[in-house]
Amino acid sequence: MVGNQTPEQFRSVGQVGGTGVESTPVQGSVPTPVEDRMASMEGTVGEGRSLDEILAGIERREILSALQRANGQRTMAAQFLRISRSRLYRRMEALGIDPRTGEPGQPV
Secondary structure, three states: OOOOOOOOOOOOEOOEEOOEEOOEOOOOOOOOHHHHHHHHOOOOEOOOEOHHHHHHHHHHHHHHHHHHHOOOOHHHHHHHHOOOHHHHHHHHHHHOEOOOOOOEOOOO
């Protein structure tokens, strides 16, 4: 942190350089989409859900969102997620998402 700022007043914004990340405080910043999703997550570790369950839920939600945004086109959804198409298929199978319909099911 810089000066007398509290964690709530400080948000790291910077570029990754050769020596690391340079941080700059941003006063009154708007939460990022990730921060919004983190805040709206149901349950946390210690409330009956393990970290693996929470992460799988986030990954499932992001894959379904990308599939919806891509109108079911898995290649385009993989591009949105910045992963290979084969990795998307593997993750869909592991998370129980039907590759034909993109509908959530039970994890394998």
